[in-house]
Amino acid sequence: MLAAVATGVLAGLGAIGFHHVADTFGEFLFAWAESHSPMGRLPVVLMIPAIGLGLIGVVLQWAPEGRLGGVKEVFEALQCSRGVIPFRRMLNVILSGLVLAFGGSVGPEGPMVQMGALIGSLMGRRAGVPIERLETIVRAGAAAGIAAAFRSPAGGVLLVLEIFGARFNRGLAAIGAAASIGYLIRTNIVGDAYPFRPSVALRELPAIGLFLTAPLMGVLAAVAGHFFISMFNRCKTMPPTRWPLAARTALGGLMVGIIAVWFPQVLSAGYPVIQDGLQGRLSLELFLALLGLKMLATSITFGSGAVGGLFAPTLVIGAMFGGAFGYSFHYLMPAAAPQPELFVLLGMIVMFGSIVKGYWSGLLLVADMSGCYHQLLLPGMIAGGISFLIGWELREQSIFGLPIDPASGGPERLSPPKSRNSQ
16 A cells, blocks of 8 residues: 555656646747748648657667557556566656657657556565565556546546456555545646536536437447547558658658648647637537547557557547537537537547547546536446447457457456557
């Protein structure tokens, strides 16, 4: 328990440091672009991602260990090495932060999971935790990283239950303590407990919405999520493998920069566009455009060989899907979707279930980040459950390549892999 508490404190502080450095550096690099027209910001949004991701590629060529990290690395460390994670995996966290700052379409939460799990592994071994309990401390670190990044302690606990194979036993107390402490450290120092709180008070979805729009939303989200995973995997093989990694990442950065000349919302994590959607500042056409372009920019970034997290792009894609769906139904059948802003939040839940294969964790994460528990509970359970189940039938793996069986309550045991990609 002491090791879990220390892990929660350090993971919370690490999340603050990571966000501060990545956000400050990114704002400095793109400050010019934000105040100019598309043609005026063209040189900046083309050069910074291309040059920045090209330099990341040089480092990754020189130090291939930096490619290993994120959710998949933590999963495999738990499955194959009993929770032992070497400190050199911190290089992936640092490089992921730089990719985020340079405008690559990645998120900060995956590196936070990696950092939290790494801290848990180091703290557990330093404290002399028996090897059979080290996995619990690693899961506690991952939960603390998730809780600090998403500002959701319950979501952090549920995510390690759904993805990292935690069980409802006495080890869950240590995991819950670490997640709570990571959350408290982040929110008490930074103060951003509800990053997705709507600007207007949302009402509960009426009965016609629960019986009609929520199930339909779940079905369509499963198809959209399957399409995105297929695009994501296809882009991994598009850059010629005979090219140097630096050339591939630079090309990926250039392509993302070209999109960002007209749609800068695709750069980096993209969380501000979710706030725009919640505050009614996006049109239906822009929701649809950003849905496809964020999928494309994320696929290109990872397909080029860059590293980073996938949770944030998933949430942005979900918010754009939800906004497009909600505003379409609002125009066609206002009684079934009286507040399209609610569907922006629901979109994140259903897409999280479809892409990440996290049903309950996605529901709790979005509810914690928005504070809209009562409004999201029933439609989130209906739409998110349908999206998760159909998505699992369409593809028996999450976007991380993890085989997650909903009947078993967790991931299957893997044999040591031949190769690993950072996601």
